[in-house]
Amino acid sequence: MNISxxxxxHLRLLAAVADSGGLTAAAERLHLTQSAVSHxxxxxxxxxxxxxxxxxxxxxxxxxAGRRLLALAHATLPQVEAALRDLAKLKxxxxxxxxxxxxxxxxxxxxxxxxxxxxxxxxxxxxxxxGGFQADPLALLSERRADLVVTSDGVSRPGLTLLPLFGxxxxxxxxxxxxxxxxxxxLPADFAGQTLITYPVPEARLDFVRRVLAPAGVKLARRxxxxxxxxxxxxxxxxxxxxxxxxxVAPYLERGYVLARRIGPQGxxxxxxxxxxxxxxxxxxxxxxxxxxxxxxxxxxxxxxxxALHQVAAVPR
Amino acid sequence: MNISxxxxxHLRLLAAVADSGGLTAAAERLHLTQSAVSHxxxxxxxxxxxxxxxxxxxxxxxxxAGRRLLALAHATLPQVEAALRDLAKLKxxxxxxxxxxxxxxxxxxxxxxxxxxxxxxxxxxxxxxxGGFQADPLALLSERRADLVVTSDGVSRPGLTLLPLFGxxxxxxxxxxxxxxxxxxxLPADFAGQTLITYPVPEARLDFVRRVLAPAGVKLARRxxxxxxxxxxxxxxxxxxxxxxxxxVAPYLERGYVLARRIGPQGxxxxxxxxxxxxxxxxxxxxxxxxxxxxxxxxxxxxxxxxALHQVAAVPR
DNA sequence: ATTCAACATGAGAAATATTCATGAAAAAAA
DNA sequence: TTTTTTTCATGAATATTTCTCATGTTGAAT
Numbered sequence: 001m002n003i004s005x006x007x008x009x010h011l012r013l014l015a016a017v018a019d020s021g022g023l024t025a026a027a028e029r030l031h032l033t034q035s036a037v038s039h040x041x042x043x044x045x046x047x048x049x050x051x052x053x054x055x056x057x058x059x060x061x062x063x064x065a066g067r068r069l070l071a072l073a074h075a076t077l078p079q080v081e082a083a084l085r086d087l088a089k090l091k092x093x094x095x096x097x098x099x100x101x102x103x104x105x106x107x108x109x110x111x112x113x114x115x116x117x118x119x120x121x122x123x124x125x126x127x128x129x130x131g132g133f134q135a136d137p138l139a140l141l142s143e144r145r146a147d148l149v150v151t152s153d154g155v156s157r158p159g160l161t162l163l164p165l166f167g168x169x170x171x172x173x174x175x176x177x178x179x180x181x182x183x184x185x186x187l188p189a190d191f192a193g194q195t196l197i198t199y200p201v202p203e204a205r206l207d208f209v210r211r212v213l214a215p216a217g218v219k220l221a222r223r224x225x226x227x228x229x230x231x232x233x234x235x236x237x238x239x240x241x242x243x244x245x246x247x248x249v250a251p252y253l254e255r256g257y258v259l260a261r262r263i264g265p266q267g268x269x270x271x272x273x274x275x276x277x278x279x280x281x282x283x284x285x286x287x288x289x290x291x292x293x294x295x296x297x298x299x300x301x302x303x304x305x306x307x308a309l310h311q312v313a314a315v316p317r
Numbered sequence: 318m319n320i321s322x323x324x325x326x327h328l329r330l331l332a333a334v335a336d337s338g339g340l341t342a343a344a345e346r347l348h349l350t351q352s353a354v355s356h357x358x359x360x361x362x363x364x365x366x367x368x369x370x371x372x373x374x375x376x377x378x379x380x381x382a383g384r385r386l387l388a389l390a391h392a393t394l395p396q397v398e399a400a401l402r403d404l405a406k407l408k409x410x411x412x413x414x415x416x417x418x419x420x421x422x423x424x425x426x427x428x429x430x431x432x433x434x435x436x437x438x439x440x441x442x443x444x445x446x447x448g449g450f451q452a453d454p455l456a457l458l459s460e461r462r463a464d465l466v467v468t469s470d471g472v473s474r475p476g477l478t479l480l481p482l483f484g485x486x487x488x489x490x491x492x493x494x495x496x497x498x499x500x501x502x503x504l505p506a507d508f509a510g511q512t513l514i515t516y517p518v519p520e521a522r523l524d525f526v527r528r529v530l531a532p533a534g535v536k537l538a539r540r541x542x543x544x545x546x547x548x549x550x551x552x553x554x555x556x557x558x559x560x561x562x563x564x565x566v567a568p569y570l571e572r573g574y575v576l577a578r579r580i581g582p583q584g585x586x587x588x589x590x591x592x593x594x595x596x597x598x599x600x601x602x603x604x605x606x607x608x609x610x611x612x613x614x615x616x617x618x619x620x621x622x623x624x625a626l627h628q629v630a631a632v633p634r
Numbered sequence: 635a636t637t638c639a640a641c642a643t644g645a646g647a648a649a650t651a652t653t654c655a656t657g658a659a660a661a662a663a664a
Numbered sequence: 665t666t667t668t669t670t671t672c673a674t675g676a677a678t679a680t681t682t683c684t685c686a687t688g689t690t691g692a693a694t
Contacts, residue, residue, distance in 0.1 A: 001681090003401060007324045009682095024640060036683050038642060043682090049408050055641065056691080065407050072400035076393045083389035084320060090382050091366050318650085326651095341671060353652050355673060360651090372672065373660085 001047040008080060010044045011073035013037065014052065014062075018070050021059025029298070029306050085121055088284030094124040096285040101130035101146040103137045103153075105199045106228055106248040107272070111150070114296040118289055125285045133201075141277050148289065149275045152207070161281040163290045164307035165272040166297055170208060171260040173235045173242045173249060178259070180241075185262040188216030195240030197231050200224040207270045208243035212263060232258055243268070246303025271307055318364040325397060327361045328390035330354065331369065331379075335387050338376025346615070346623050402438055405601030411441040413602040418447035418463040420454045420470075422516045423545055423565040424589070428467070431613040435606055442602045450518075458594050465606065466592045469524070478598040480607045481624035482589040483614055487525060488577040490552045490559045490566060495576070497558075502579040505533030512557030514548050517541040524587045525560035529580060549575055560585070563620025588624055 016026035017037070027037040045052050052066035062070060102111060115127060130146045138153070140146035141160060156162050172186050180190055191213065203209045203222075213220060223240055225231045231242050232249065235258050243263065253260050262268075274290050281287070297304060333343035334354070344354040362369050369383035379387060419428060436444060447463045455470070457463035458477060473479050489503050497507055508530065520526045520539075530537060540557055542548045548559050549566065552575050560580065570577050579585075591607045598604070614621060 003405075006397065006401065007326060009324060022640070023642095032682095033684055034641070035643085035685075039683075042642080048404055050404060058640085058692090065404050068400060068403050068407065072396060075396055079389060079392055080323065083385060084323065086385050087365055087367060087382050088320075090385065339671070340673095349651095350653055351672070352654075352674085356651075356653095359673080375661085375671085 001043050003047050003049075005047065006044070008077070010040070011069070011077060013040055013044070014066065014070055015073045015077065017041065017053060017060065018062055018066070023053075023055070023060070031306065031308070082121075085284075085288060088288065092284040094122070094285075095126075096122075096124075096283060097126045097128075098148060098285065098289060099128045099130050099146045100289075101134065101137050101140050101149045103134070103149065103151050103205075104272070105201075105226075106245050107150055109228075109248055110293070110297050110301055113300065114293045117296050118292045121292075122285050122288065138275055141275060147276065147280060148286065151273055151275050152270055153275075154271050154273055159278055160275050161278045162273040162275050163281065163287075165274055165290065165293055166301075166304045167269050167271045167307050168301070168305075169246045169303045170243045170263060170268040170270055171246050171249060171303075172208075172263050173232070173244060174259045174261060175236055175238045176256065176259055178238075178241075180261065181259060183261065185265060185267075187264060188212050188218050191220060191241065192218055194220055195223055196220040197223050197225060197234045197240045197242040199231070200226060206243075208263070208268065212243075212268060245270070247301035250302050269305075273307075318360050320364050320366075322364065323361070325394070327357070328386070328394060330357055330361070331383065331387055332390045332394065334358065334370060334377065335379055335383070340370075340372070340377070348623070348625070399438075402601075402605060405605065409601040411439070411602075412443075413439075413441075413600060414443045414445075415465060415602065415606060416445045416447050416463045417606075418451065418454050418457050418466045420451070420466065420468050420522075421589070422518075422543075423562050424467055426545075426565055427610070427614050427618055430617060431610045434613050435609045438609075439602050439605065455592055458592060464593065464597060465603065468590055468592050469587055470592075471588050471590055476595055477592050478595045479590045479592050480598065480604075482591055482607065482610055483618075483621045484586050484588045484624050485618070485621045486563045487560050487580060487585040487587055488563050488566060488620075489525075489580050490549070490561060491576045491578060492553055492555045493573065493576055495555075495558075497578065498576060500578065502582060502584075504581060505529050505535050508537060508558065509535055511537055512540055513537040514540050514542060514551045514557045514559040516548070517543060523560075525580070525585065529560075529585060562587070564618035567619050586622075590624075 013026065013030065016029050017023060020026045020029055023037045023041065024034045027034045030037065041053060048065065050065040051063050052069060054061040054063060100111070100115075102108065118125075119127060130140060134140060137146075137149045137151060138157060138160065141149055150165070154162065172191075174180055180186060183190065196209075196213075198206055198209075203214075221240075223234065225234060228244065228248055231244065232252050234240060235242050246260070249258065249260060252258055274293065276286055298306075330343065330347065333346050334340060337343045337346055340354045340358065341351045344351040347354065358370060365382065367382040368380050369386060371378040371380060417428070417432075419425065432444060432446075435442075447457060451457060454463075454466045454468060455474060455477065458466055467482070471479065471481075489497075489508075491497055497503060500507065513526070513530075515523055515526075520531075538557075540551065542551060545561065545565055548561065549569050551557060552559050563577070566575065566577060569575055591610065593603055615623075
């Protein structure tokens with residue numbers, strides 16, 4: 001490869017490496033294998049005749065050359081994205097209606113900033129939130145009462161398209177000084193006898209119950225609270241334990257308000273999707289909403305990871 | 318191809334098409350076949366779902382989408398080049414000495430602006446012009462009295478590397494009202510009996526004599542002048558005819574001062590190379606000087622064309 | 635010392651880009 | 665108008681590049 005064959009691909013690669021702190025993490029984010037990232041980075045370094053990434057450190061460090069190229073990436077990639085957005089508007093029009101319904105309580109944490117960012121670049125799209133609890137949120141789509149539903153239900157339905165958003169880790173929350181404090185990770189049996197504090201939703205919608213406790217035959221007393229802060233309040237005051245997304249509790253963890261423990265050896269990972277009507281999936285303003293949510297979330301939220309490109313999720317061409 | 322696979326290659330392509338006014342000309346400039354350009358452009362248009370280039374017109378026109386993408390190209394490509402230059406400096410150092418010798422009289426026309434542009438981006442390189450007429454300019458390199466020689470001699474010598482600059486057309490110049498005025502193109506025999514006005518150099522160095530008149534056995538009276546304006550002055554005042562590079566006479570042609578005619582059916586094309594010592598060819602500040610000359614010349618000079626990548630001209634990696 | 639996580643590497647497979655050999659259409663020339 | 669020339673398009677074959685798979689290496693943590 002020649003120096004004049006530097007491509008946006010390389011800039012995206014370097015940005016991903018720098019941002020995620022390692023080649024393996026970058027590979028996951030780019031939906032490539034670690035090997036591909038390693039090869040490509042080496043190819044780029046060889047072409048330039050300069051090392052870019054110091055692999056020894058963790059998170060990996062950049063050399064002076066790497067920092068210069070990263071500066072280029074930061075300068076050019078947003079320009080490219082803005083141009084592609086303009087082209088999408090030229091193609092599909094600037095306007096549209098996007099009524100967003102959200103199934104999960106904590107999702108407002110990241111949805112609001114994402115919607116703000118989205119409004120900046122798609123000012124002509126009428127963006128609404130469909131409120132209230134829904135027994136079957138996906139039905140809102142076919143009923144045309146919503147255009148996009150954020151759901152953790154990864155099962156596709158006819159007529160709907162699922163666009164993967166991200167995977168996130170659920171952490172078990174304990175008050176400081178709790179009996180389980182010394183354990184590094186918690187197994188289903190450890191929870192026996194505890195009270196579980198949750199949002200007021202049916203157990204079937206609680207990943208922690210459905211995927212961890214129920215399979216192990218553990219049944220806990222439950223107590224409900226509407227708001228994330230209220231749940232944390234209850235945990236902190238030793239009324240029980242809870243399981244919440246890592247991102248939702250990160251600020252409270254920092255202050256030592258509550259403690260977090262991994263659930264199971266690999267952790268308990270849940271997934272979020274944006275469901276849309278199949279014929280809406282290719283619309284530029286819809287696709288870019290999903291893209292914006294992804295980008296903003298990865299920039300903001302700790303403990304989330306990319307989702308493999310789904311069988312159902314045909315990325316709009 | 319997906320919309321998110323837009324690469325710098327595509328921006329370079331579009332810039333070349335827009336700048337050169339057609340796919341074929343763009344292909345030549347990019348050192349690709351016309352077919353490759355057509356395929357690549359079609360691939361890009363398909364990926365975006367939008368046409369970019371209106372092929373009917375000549376020079377080809379851009380659609381609104383094409384103009385938006387060209388704006389992106391103009392915004393990002395210079396940033397990329399600046400970054401690559403910085404990386405080259407990081408690798409090889411910022412400084413160096415570059416003594417440039419020029420064989421051809423008219424070359425100063427484009428050399429000065431190119432040197433100005435070069436000085437802006439390589440301020441630490443000591444840039445000098447080696448003046449005076451040289452019997453064997455390439456000898457200056459081995460004698461280390463110059464570091465780069467602009468020559469029209471495309472024959473490689475051991476220890477030297479030839480970097481192709483560009484090809485240019487030589488035009489025959491006539492005073493308005495000359496007997497040859499009505500001919501669209503001039504053949505060697507047409508010149509019989511004319512006086513040829515040239516720079517004061519041996520006939521062997523005059524492409525027009527060496528490659529057109531001499532092979533046809535035509536021998537003309539000669540008259541010499543030092544400066545391009547002086548030659549034009551003599552032609553205009555009917556003292557003879559001349560053959561000069563198209564770019565050197567373009568401004569005078571516009572004013573109808575003299576007339577220009579193509580020499581032979583294909584025209585008389587000459588070539589310019591930058592010769593450097595082989596071990597200097599890979600130095601970043603040397604390679605970028607050549608690149609700057611090319612870029613500036615193509616932006617400024619009419620009637621020039623890219624030179625095929627030469628067997629000798631190993632582009633520095 | 636062992637294990638684990640992260641990166642490197644060679645070989646083969648897959649995807650992509652380029653060329654070659656034409657064809658079609660439009661402009662220029664006869 | 666017909667012919668020629670120029671320019672772009674296209675399908676098939678080829679070349680090149682990129683990616684994955686399988687495995688090796690390294691360094692840090694247990």
